[in-house]
Amino acid sequence: MSAKIPTFSDIGKSTKDLLYGGNTTGVFQFNNVLNLSSTTADGVEFTATSTQKGDSLETIVKAAYGSKNYKFASSILPNGKALLSITAKNLAPNLTAVLSGTLPDEHSGKVVVDYSIPHLTLKTTVGLTQNPKVVLAATTGQKGVVAGAEVSYDTNKGNVTTWNAGIGYNAADFQASVHLTEAGDAVKASFAHNIDAYQSYGAEVYKNAHSEDVSFLLGYSKRLRDGALTKAKVQNNGNVTLLYEAELKPKTKIGISGQFDATNPNTKPKVGFAFDLKN
Numbered sequence: 001m002s003a004k005i006p007t008f009s010d011i012g013k014s015t016k017d018l019l020y021g022g023n024t025t026g027v028f029q030f031n032n033v034l035n036l037s038s039t040t041a042d043g044v045e046f047t048a049t050s051t052q053k054g055d056s057l058e059t060i061v062k063a064a065y066g067s068k069n070y071k072f073a074s075s076i077l078p079n080g081k082a083l084l085s086i087t088a089k090n091l092a093p094n095l096t097a098v099l100s101g102t103l104p105d106e107h108s109g110k111v112v113v114d115y116s117i118p119h120l121t122l123k124t125t126v127g128l129t130q131n132p133k134v135v136l137a138a139t140t141g142q143k144g145v146v147a148g149a150e151v152s153y154d155t156n157k158g159n160v161t162t163w164n165a166g167i168g169y170n171a172a173d174f175q176a177s178v179h180l181t182e183a184g185d186a187v188k189a190s191f192a193h194n195i196d197a198y199q200s201y202g203a204e205v206y207k208n209a210h211s212e213d214v215s216f217l218l219g220y221s222k223r224l225r226d227g228a229l230t231k232a233k234v235q236n237n238g239n240v241t242l243l244y245e246a247e248l249k250p251k252t253k254i255g256i257s258g259q260f261d262a263t264n265p266n267t268k269p270k271v272g273f274a275f276d277l278k279n
Helices: 013-020
Strands: 032-039 045-053 056-066 070-076 082-092 095-103 110-117 120-127 133-142 145-154 159-170 174-181 186-194 199-208 214-223 229-235 239-249 252-261 270-278
Touching: 013 174, 013 186, 013 199, 013 214
Parallel strands: 032 270
Antiparallel strands: 032 045, 045 056, 056 070, 070 082, 082 095, 095 110, 110 120, 120 133, 133 145, 145 159, 159 174, 174 186, 186 199, 199 214, 214 229, 229 239, 239 252, 252 270
């Protein structure tokens, strides 16, 4: 059976995870964050995340329960609103649907449908309003090459508000991609290369047709022998970002992020600590 074609948002995912962060690839965090999670004997997952932003402390409490084909999740947000979602897998072969919304916002509901067949993946997002916004995305590919497009349509205005297109190549040790974004007004190219089992590096270049400026990011990641993760990122504006993430003991992880402007030593650096405890 052919492997599922990645969704449009996953074209160039290795580079995105390296440069911007992912659950298993280290996240740059400039606020102090405490994350506590546990699972009951019945399989209910609870998570509490507190984030310090300036002089305030924002907390999100989440509960989730799932089976093979269904998952229910609810979150209490810092503003007191409740975010609810229901995920249903295999409603039909290779068809997954997610219904979500924020209470009491009556216009926040949306449905996301993901459908895949060999060499084709489709993803549709529809707002649950009288005149919804619709996002359609499709990807196809073969032998490591993936190409796709994403279109946003406003049913109220009756026109396409924006579109993006991309093509990527995935090999055993590297990934490269090129995207046309902002309805063709900008181009973004990126790559990531796994040097070995412990090290990887990558880069991203962005150019808008209406500007002479070109922006870029360079990133490097290394997994140390003790399992700790180190990452560094350099931007064309002079910002240098660093991350150290380590497991203090099983299910207990700490992360330290820092950022400074190499072109202006007088700029105050940013520092953030993240502590993750699972039970």
